[in-house]
Amino acid sequence: MAMVLAEHRSDGPWEVFGSDISLTVLARAQAGVYTQERISGIPPDYLRKYCLKGVRSQEGKLLIDNRLKQRVRFAQVNLTQPITGVGDFDVIFLRNVMIYFDAETKRKVIENMLPHLKPEGYFIVGHSESLHGISTRLQALKPTIYRRAR
Known part of the structure; x- marks a missing residue:
């Protein structure tokens, strides 16, 4: 969702708010680290633009870029x-x-x-x-x- 908004409302005001009752789920979401399997439906150009490839111990994972993470907040x-x-x-x-x-x-x-x-x-x-x-x-x-x- 944040990637789509960044593409189509890049200069406009927007924010994504995610919630869950589980603090464990929220911590995982806040970290913004995803396995290759989890990102299979995301267009490759979005991945290149908004994600960083993991290296060494994080190989095979993608980290959401901080510019995007700053527009997303989470709460229980x-x-x-x-x-x-x-x-x-x-x-x-x-x-x-x-x-x-x-x-x-x-x-x-x-x-x-x-x-x-x-x-x-x-x-x-x-x-x-x-x-x-x-x-x-x-x-x-x-x-x-x-x-x-x-």
């Missing part, structure tokens, strides 16, 4: 609790998260996230997920893409 967030201090977003991705929750918990997660989604902002879930009937404040545009009502 429990989606089922009120969320504070994260800011407002144009797009919220909750891919492959909602499948773990029952309908009532999904409603709670959406209600916790919606105050942080700008009016007419997009809310995107995974292909095996649906928010149908969960919130009247989100309009379905496509099966996994929703927009916040004004």
Whole structure:
């Protein structure tokens, strides 16, 4: 996501915010080190531009360039609790998260996230997920893409 934004909004203001409940997962994400297998879907020109190849003990790994890492921040967030201090977003991705929750918990997660989604902002879930009937404040545009009502 950060690479795409850097390519298409290089001079504009943007930031990527990633969250998880696991501090271990967050530390791994913050490090920005990936194996070759994990980056297989990233275009080669993006890899050349935004990644550094590992050498010696890091051979076979790629490190995200600091210019890109400076635009990405991570924090521990429990989606089922009120969320504070994260800011407002144009797009919220909750891919492959909602499948773990029952309908009532999904409603709670959406209600916790919606105050942080700008009016007419997009809310995107995974292909095996649906928010149908969960919130009247989100309009379905496509099966996994929703927009916040004004």
